[in-house]
Amino acid sequence: MKRALAIMVGAALILLLATLTLVVMPYLQMTAEQVPPELKPYTEQQLRGRQVYIANGCMYCHSQQPRDPAFAPGDRDRGWGRASVPGDYAYDQPQLLGTMRTGPDLFNIGARQPSIDWQLMHLYSPSALVKDSIMPPYRFLFRHVEQLEEGDKLVNIPAPHGPKTGYIVATEDALALAEYLLALDHSYPAPTLPQPEQPKD
């Protein structure tokens, strides 16, 4: 039994070391980072929108992390914004950095497309606004009504993408999601510069 135990304990200790370097130390360092003063906490509606974003897996196609132009200039040149810093994510629980860019980066989508009508139309029918878009339509976040009622948020869908009769109305979820997307605006200056590549000392 001795050796079997030695292998298992040794294996666990090595993992513990990795946990120390990859989990504990980054946690200590990053949670101590300065939060940019211009960064606003999410409103309740935006938080709800964030949950819709999570539930429908937006992050499997969209990242939220523009990179340093010195490293990947395309990120800045496409207008996706300055490189993000840990402080930008202070209110993000869980983080939604993403690892795929089937669609564009969304870290500053609120600055690029500040119109809620655009966001709602795009969610209802992406290909109506972006030709050949492969983003799935989120029609299930909208209601199709014959008569508008007071307080309904009407979404004008250009033909032929909308229904033949009646109106398309945004649900609370669609509005919340659009508000969350509009809140994705990190165009303020970063107090801590994106860490430059340093030679090891």
Place this chain on the structure above:
Amino acid sequence: MTPTIAVLLIITFLLSTVGLLLLIWSIANNQFSHGQAAARTIFSPGEEGHSEDPARPAETAFTGDNLDQTEALEARWIADQSSRAAVLTWLSSSVFWLLLGSVFGLMSSIKMHLPEFLAASEFLTFGRVRPVHLNAVTYGWASMAGIGVALFLIPRLFKTSLAGGKYAVCGALIWNIGLILGLGAITLGLSDGEEWLEFPWQIDVLFVVGGALCAVPLLLTAANRQVEHLYVSSWYLMAALVWFPILFFIANLPFTFPGASGAAVNWWFAHNVLGLWVTPIGIGIAYYMIPKILGKPIISYQLSLIGFWALALFYSQVGIHHIIGGPIPTWLVTLSIVHSVMMSIPVITVAINHHGTMMGNFGRLKDSPTLRFVWIGALMYTVASLQGSMEALRSINVITHFTHYTVAHAHLGMYAFLSFILFGAFYFIMPRLTNWEWPWRGLISLHFWLVSVGILIYVVSLTLSGWKQGLALLTADLPFMDIVRMTLPALKARTLCGLLMTLGHLVFAFHFVAMLMRRGKAKEQATLFRPSTKEVAR
């Protein structure tokens, strides 16, 4: 110098000192004495030189030349039978999740180029179907099949019966309930929101309990073991079963890691699922199957042990290469890149052993289904790992990150490496457990060709297309939608591959069920002791 770097330096210093002391201790105590004798522990007395592959046609099974040898083989047969209920439970479950995962994978693939496909239902939107695919194949197929094969190998490696098998059966039930609830939660939109960690943390508890129940037979059987030396496969399997619960538990702690530090934890975990969970299982199985089928021990046993500890040390720290260029400290990224490159050491030691043992025996790939699947899996491990080390370099990563290239790489690892080895292990194990022949050997070939052609086109098309996509994304010269259009042919090709692989899985599952139902021709003796087909013909 920041305090973090100071701490890092101190840890490095302490570690190297401890490492040096350990080295001195092991040399003084003759710990390096395991020679080729240790590599032979997987053979019964007199068995070396004889192939064991129950899935192979016209096989002359070794039944021993004298009483001692026959008794040893009978003891092994009893050991095999002891794990039967536990192994079959885990393996049958895994085949079900493989089918489900394949269907969801195929659905995701179609949705990537036909966005209107099944778009009306929120439950089948791309962003839910895709994580269902990932979680079903990772925690359903790969993990359950891996645990099943491990449960089969443990009694064989320890040369004793499996003790406490009912705990493992119980664990499988709980694990399956966890999968049903977890995948259901994702479909309902109740995801935890991080890749590889989508299951709500309340449901994760079930996996921790289910996995822990498998540790009970492992420990009980280890305590009863009848072997002097623990063969290298058991090192990998034991370590994997220790690592996974720790990883899974820490990464799923709710409300613990906010903001960007959550990303570090996310990828520390996700890469360790590959590195410290499925990889050691895959390598451990290959380390058993290849020498067993060839009837000759691996060529360098010492090297295999170095490979094991190097894997443990380096693989555990590579995860952050998934966020190169992201909003995390530079030292953290650099640490992971260094370890990713260092991974070439264990990869090369494993490659020398796996492929070196195969030298001069490649002809056997023609007749042995298990060897064909396992060796191709081992080869793809070498390829995928070296590719992974390259991908971690900043200059390569800046192109491949965020593209389909990474998706191709992930499938090269999880499918061409791991799943192939698991398929091979299935073909080896099932006849031993059920004492029944594979009913239609042609189906094994059909399965092999469907999945091989499928994964080949998959990896080649997405790798090329992903690379072009990455180069185009580096600058803003090309409008984004033009890049999307550029990737469409590869996305369509992937649907074709997904179809081929899913068909292959249907063939495999059908054959597996036929095996359980004892279809095909009957035979009088246990597979191990059957007379060779040739003799019968005479």
